[in-house]
Amino acid sequence: MDLLLDGFATALTPENLLFATLGVLLGTAVGVLPGIGPAMALALLLPVTYSVGPDSAIIMFAGIYYGGMYGGSTTSILLNTPGESSSVITAIEGNKMAKAGRAAQALATAAIGSFVAGTIATVLLWVLVPRVADIVVQLGAPSYFAIMLLAFFAVTMVLGSSKLRGFISLFLGLAIAMIGTQTGQARLTFDQPLLADGIDIVVVAVAIFAIGEALWVAAHLRRKPLEIIPVGQPWMSRSDWRRSWKPWLRGTAYGFPFGALPAGGAEVPTFLSYATEKKLSKHPEEFGKGAIEGVAGPEAANNASAAGTLLPLLTLGLPTTATAAVMLSAFEGYGIQPGPQLLDAEPGLVWGLLASLVIANALLLLINLPMAPLWAKLLRVPRPQLYAGILFFACLGAYTVNFQAFDLGLLLALGLLGLAMRRFALPVLPLIVAVILGPRLELQLTEALTISQGDVSTLWSEPVAIIVYALMALLAFVMGVGALRRRATETIIASRATESESDVEHESDVEQKESHR
Amino acid sequence: MSGDGTAAATTSPAGGAVDKAQYGMAGFLVLVGGYVLWDASTLTEGFADQPVHAYTFPYAIGAVLVALGVALAVATARGDRPQADDGEDVDLSQGTDLRTLGLLVAVLVGTMLTIDWLGWAITGALLFTGATWALGSRTWVRNLAVGTALSIGSWYGFYVGLGVPIPAGILDGVL
Amino acid sequence: MNTPITDGPVVVAYAPDKFGRAALDHGVALARRDGVPLIIVNDTRGDAYVDKRFAGDEELATLERELSADGLTVSVRHDLVQDVAEAVVAVADAEAASLVVVGVRRRTAVGKALLGSVAQRVILDARCPVLAVKPD
Numbered sequence: 001m002d003l004l005l006d007g008f009a010t011a012l013t014p015e016n017l018l019f020a021t022l023g024v025l026l027g028t029a030v031g032v033l034p035g036i037g038p039a040m041a042l043a044l045l046l047p048v049t050y051s052v053g054p055d056s057a058i059i060m061f062a063g064i065y066y067g068g069m070y071g072g073s074t075t076s077i078l079l080n081t082p083g084e085s086s087s088v089i090t091a092i093e094g095n096k097m098a099k100a101g102r103a104a105q106a107l108a109t110a111a112i113g114s115f116v117a118g119t120i121a122t123v124l125l126w127v128l129v130p131r132v133a134d135i136v137v138q139l140g141a142p143s144y145f146a147i148m149l150l151a152f153f154a155v156t157m158v159l160g161s162s163k164l165r166g167f168i169s170l171f172l173g174l175a176i177a178m179i180g181t182q183t184g185q186a187r188l189t190f191d192q193p194l195l196a197d198g199i200d201i202v203v204v205a206v207a208i209f210a211i212g213e214a215l216w217v218a219a220h221l222r223r224k225p226l227e228i229i230p231v232g233q234p235w236m237s238r239s240d241w242r243r244s245w246k247p248w249l250r251g252t253a254y255g256f257p258f259g260a261l262p263a264g265g266a267e268v269p270t271f272l273s274y275a276t277e278k279k280l281s282k283h284p285e286e287f288g289k290g291a292i293e294g295v296a297g298p299e300a301a302n303n304a305s306a307a308g309t310l311l312p313l314l315t316l317g318l319p320t321t322a323t324a325a326v327m328l329s330a331f332e333g334y335g336i337q338p339g340p341q342l343l344d345a346e347p348g349l350v351w352g353l354l355a356s357l358v359i360a361n362a363l364l365l366l367i368n369l370p371m372a373p374l375w376a377k378l379l380r381v382p383r384p385q386l387y388a389g390i391l392f393f394a395c396l397g398a399y400t401v402n403f404q405a406f407d408l409g410l411l412l413a414l415g416l417l418g419l420a421m422r423r424f425a426l427p428v429l430p431l432i433v434a435v436i437l438g439p440r441l442e443l444q445l446t447e448a449l450t451i452s453q454g455d456v457s458t459l460w461s462e463p464v465a466i467i468v469y470a471l472m473a474l475l476a477f478v479m480g481v482g483a484l485r486r487r488a489t490e491t492i493i494a495s496r497a498t499e500s501e502s503d504v505e506h507e508s509d510v511e512q513k514e515s516h517r
Numbered sequence: 518m519s520g521d522g523t524a525a526a527t528t529s530p531a532g533g534a535v536d537k538a539q540y541g542m543a544g545f546l547v548l549v550g551g552y553v554l555w556d557a558s559t560l561t562e563g564f565a566d567q568p569v570h571a572y573t574f575p576y577a578i579g580a581v582l583v584a585l586g587v588a589l590a591v592a593t594a595r596g597d598r599p600q601a602d603d604g605e606d607v608d609l610s611q612g613t614d615l616r617t618l619g620l621l622v623a624v625l626v627g628t629m630l631t632i633d634w635l636g637w638a639i640t641g642a643l644l645f646t647g648a649t650w651a652l653g654s655r656t657w658v659r660n661l662a663v664g665t666a667l668s669i670g671s672w673y674g675f676y677v678g679l680g681v682p683i684p685a686g687i688l689d690g691v692l
Numbered sequence: 693m694n695t696p697i698t699d700g701p702v703v704v705a706y707a708p709d710k711f712g713r714a715a716l717d718h719g720v721a722l723a724r725r726d727g728v729p730l731i732i733v734n735d736t737r738g739d740a741y742v743d744k745r746f747a748g749d750e751e752l753a754t755l756e757r758e759l760s761a762d763g764l765t766v767s768v769r770h771d772l773v774q775d776v777a778e779a780v781v782a783v784a785d786a787e788a789a790s791l792v793v794v795g796v797r798r799r800t801a802v803g804k805a806l807l808g809s810v811a812q813r814v815i816l817d818a819r820c821p822v823l824a825v826k827p828d
Contacts, residue, residue, distance in 0.1 A: 034741050168589065391645075446569040
């Protein structure tokens with residue numbers, strides 16, 4: 001408790017409050033703007049870690065992370081363009097509400113639901129982070145090696161749709177991680193002295209998330225403007241509140257565990273929440289035509305899941321989303337080892353972050369409810385300037401690492417790799433996780449085997465390691481079943497939605513329709 | 518695999534035929550894997566009692582990359598098609614705009630080549646202006662003004678705000 | 693008011709704001725008076741996610757229906773173009789228009805220096821008479 005109060009003391013200093021405000025403003029902006037997500041925004045901001053203190057930077061990053069979620073729901077509702085698969089439901093149900101003249105209520109239930117879910121999830125983090133950290137802090141190298149394998153397994157096998165592509169991305173990342181002379185010998189350096197220290201994670205993150213994405217979007221720019229639904233100040237009537245609060249709580253209950261598990265992701269809980277609300281609603285006939293429960297529940301689930309991903313990140317150093325992976329690289333930039341020792345080594349930082357999450361949430365509610373119409377104006381930014389700006393800040397970020405033109409070359413090469421990965425549907429998360437964790441995986445294995453003097457059986461000598469390997473086996477099983485079930489759920493939702501009203505369709509169909517118009 | 522999903526079929530631009538470009542990706546993987554293997558073979562034994570040698574990981578990674586490249590080629594031949602990345606601002610119904618892409622790459626190469634000589638303040642402004650031009654904007658006076666403001670602003674922002682002095686290039690002493 | 697010399701159609705550069713509506717009102721009145729067809733042009737470069745001067749499909753369809761209900765020959769151009777001013781001039785040329793109607797707004801000195809005005813370029817480039825209308 002004292003630590004939490006200290007955390008608030010850290011988070012409430014004027015300087016950190018300023019960074020939190022900056023973070024939520026930037027986060028909302030990138031959430032609203034098409035083409036920039038929170039992961040890209042964080043990657044572009046990594047250079048600030050060179051001189052801003054770790055607590056301020058991490059607090060700002062957390063604000064961006066949460067803010068991206070709020071801003072994303074605004075565009076989903078007003079434009080029917082889900083930026084991520086986790087906001088597909090918000091886009092369907094929320095855009096229907098908006099078209100029926102209830103945009104203000106849809107925005108309000110999404111924002112307040114996100115606030116409720118985010119706050120509850122943050123309190124859960126306060127309770128769980130120290131408990132989990134206590135358990136994992138005693139782990140030895142073999143267990144830690146197993147946990148890192150679990151991280152690779154989770155981001156590769158569980159979160160993507162294609163295992164083959166997940167592995168390709170993972171091993172490309174491992175190959176990048178090998179570059180340099182960490183082991184005393186030059187590996188994969190092409191005899192280039194500038195590669196002796198390996199490729200800086202900032203360059204990799206900026207290249208993959210910013211350059212790759214900007215080039216990919218530039219090659220497939222949507223040319224037709226979308227019709228935006230004009231909106232006033234978000235508000236809700238008494239009956240909207242009555243219909244929203246239970247879905248918020250249920251959505252939170254779905255979202256947090258899914259986010260907290262390494263095999264999580266925000267997509268499944270939003271679908272589960274939607275299905276539940278439809279079943280429990282007194283107005284099932286409204287679903288597919290703009291039911292407020294269908295926005296409230298999934299949005300809460302989405303946000304609670306986002307908060308949940310911080311649990312494995314802070315206790316184990318495992319990122320399960322792209323944004324979490326970039327946050328992890330920020331830790332690395334400060335020389336802070338994320339992992340079991342993090343809470344022990346940096347209690348002030350972790351508690352400052354945990355306290356600032358509540359502050360970020362409150363700030364987001366404040367700036368999003370009254371200012372939603374203002375944020376929608378951001379959508380008028382012309383694309384050439386927007387994407388040119390992304391390239392500008394990407395080059396600036398990569399150049400400031402070492403002031404080497406060579407890094408800009410690397411940036412371009414890896415950016416083209418990022419472009420190819422998007423073209424061939426290779427997920428970027430395994431690659432970035434492999435680049436971050438690859439060297440540490442090698443280190444832990446070396447350490448474990450050095451202690452056991454080369455006896456490989458040491459790898460499963462610790463109970464936690466055995467549990468983790470068992471967990472991986474279990475996950476592999478659950479994943480097989482889950483994949484089938486998820487596919488079934490999606491089909492059901494899609495078919496029901498099409499039944500109830502002909503023009504509710506899947507994301508891709510909607511886009512095709514737009515392009516044919 | 519994603520190729521069996523129905524979703525993959527709906528977004529494929531042409532439909533039907535094998536995605537030949539994906540053979541290129543497979544070839545790239547084999548090439549990278551091969552290079553990693555070759556590089557590993559040039560590494561020497563460390564200490565004899567060292568349990569994990571410098572080449573242990575590279576050998577494993579290189580071998581797996583080659584295998585994955587072959588697997589991707591086989592999957593491609595069997596009709597596996599990637600479900601290209603979708604996004605808020607992406608319109609996959611049209612083909613790839615190679616001209617814009619090529620121009621942007623050229624702008625980035627230009628940035629890399631001129632940055633040591635011209636410094637960030639000038640190169641950054643040219644980068645922004647060039648990129649907006651490549652992306653189809655024709656209000657180049659405005660773009661140059663915005664780009665200059667951005668690059669000089671970011672130079673001073675890093676210098677004053679973050680205490681990071683970015684080399685000024687030929688403007689050394691002027692800024 | 694301007695009297696069309698030929699009996700070519702009247703082209704209106706339209707946008708869903710008071711300037712566009714002012715242009716449209718005058719265009720409609722002139723087309724009715726002279727018994728010539730009306731062409732509504734509402735194009736966009738499509739380089740922003742949302743363009744407030746690009747009308748919705750429904751809005752234009754309603755407009756077309758209402759105007760053609762009492763005998764006026766109306767056609768609508770609603771396209772993605774490289775350059776909006778050029779597109780308006782091109783339509784006027786192709787249809788041998790008797791008159792182009794544009795809505796104009798007041799601009800600040802900075803605005804004049806930095807922003808290219810569609811109305812200004814239409815006025816300079818069009819080969820037929822151009823009527824510049826200000827909203828009341």
